Amino acid sequence: MHHFHQLKATKVSRETNDCVHIAFEIPENLKHEFSFKQGQYLNVRFVFGEDDLRRSYSIINAPSEENPELEILVKHLDQGKVSTYLNRELKVGDSVEVMAPSGHFYTHYHISNQKTYIGLAAGSGISPVLSNIKEALYQEPQSSAYLFFSNKSFTDIIFKKEIDDLVEKFEGRLKVIFLLSREKHFEDELFEGRISAEKLDLLFQRFTDIPVQDSTYFICGPSEMIKGISDYLKKEKKVPSLQIMYEYYAAPDEEGNAEMSDEFKAIPNLESMVTLIIDDDEYSFHLNSKKKSILDQALAEKLPVPFACKGGVCCTCKAQVMEGEVFMEKNFALTDDEVERGFVLTCQCHPTTNVVMLNYDV
Ligand code: FES
Known part of the structure; x- marks a missing residue:
């Protein structure tokens, strides 16, 4: 479910001075997994030396367009290793690790609407x-x-x-x-x-x-x-x-460091047993509520957790709380409805009860 797949770039063309337009071929056996909704994005992964870098790029296509490929636009950022590689090095025929589309920046359309x-x-x-x-x-x-x-x-x-x-x-x-x-x-x-x-x-x-x-x-x-x-x-x-x-x-700059917020200071200082369900497997570890986020600790334990931005923006690290409670520092991605249903961004979460269980498979 949260796996990356090797997709071949079928188009790499300069859109403007600092943006490149890339299309990926979707093999027949991945067509279902890579079906998408308008406004969704693709996570890509690059491993440069010790760095496991993930980035999210929105899909340009609309599902109703007749286009068998998936296209993204990548803007070059001066300090961005991934955007620099994609803008300067990637060639047609190269493979990139890409995860199935996700995100919910869309509304539902209907043929009878007049909007x-x-x-x-x-x-x-x-x-x-x-x-x-x-x-x-x-x-x-x-x-x-x-x-x-x-x-x-x-x-x-x-x-x-x-x-x-x-x-x-x-x-x-x-x-x-x-x-x-x-x-x-x-x-x-x-x-x-x-x-x-x-x-x-x-x-x-x-x-x-x-x-x-x-x-x-x-x-x-x-x-x-x-x-x-x-x-x-x-x-x-x-x-x-x-x-x-x-x-x-x-993430909005003015949000600053949420770990210094009064809300974060007010959470109890406790040791928690955190259990994560990822692709039907269960993993557990101990975590102090005032230390790393649940995602960061899971990565330190080398667990196969999905992530990209680590800033509360992309929603890739979304999971549902099945047991216990957590404190979420920032959220620029989940809807109010999702939060009410117990979804959290694990890159922003700290346990606030002695036992916490989160499910990534929902
Ligand atoms: S990794 Fe992007 S919101 Fe958590």
Whole structure:
């Protein structure tokens, strides 16, 4: 269930100066395991010397598209070993360790719906937003979509050609508004700068046909953008929370070190017996509640636990509490409903009872 598979890269092409577009071939025997929903992501794994590095990259495709391959976009980060390898070294024909798709940045579509979807994306945050917008347009012939997409400059616009093609294909149903944050390219300053609550307010005033309160939103970009826009939509525009979906690709900086939070200081200092169920096997170890996270201790014990970001963002380390209680430091991935049902991010969890059992197989 949490295994990595060797997938062959069938396309490695430069999308912009700092982004590479990669497609993986899915062998016939893995087609079922790699079926996916719009907005989901792939975890990839690289072992460089002692480092076992995992990263999550959103799938660009929509399930309704006729494409037998799975595609991702990887932005190069200066200090990023994995993104540097994928941008500079990977070649067509190379194999990469990839885990089956996961994530829940999506909504359910139905052929009879007549809705408006609004994508708000910055830079490489476009991948899961585009996947959702495409699926909505394919599955709901009476629905329409707007995409507000900001990039640094005109030449940095990711998937420009694909987006232009989609506008043509779904004539009248997809409107795209590009914004440029570091270049004066448009005559109207409204389209300069980043997407922010203030900017969105002005854009909504300009595009008065958008049913702001009744639309469904997909937001992906820097954390401050996500927080600012989602707060604005909820508080100022009274958009119900269920209509606002967002995907972080990094933990918000301002959250700081949650281990220093008053909540963390208040948890009891105790020794716990932690049992993990992973792929039908049970593993147990002792852990002090104030020390490592459950995931970190499991990794120290060399257990086959799934993980990627270790920052409470990607959801790969999700498990359900079967016995006992835990304290979760951060959560940017689980829905309120999942938390109520006892799901936790084990990279963020510390035991708060003497016995804890978590199940990764649910
Ligand atoms: S490893 Fe990403 S949320 Fe825990």
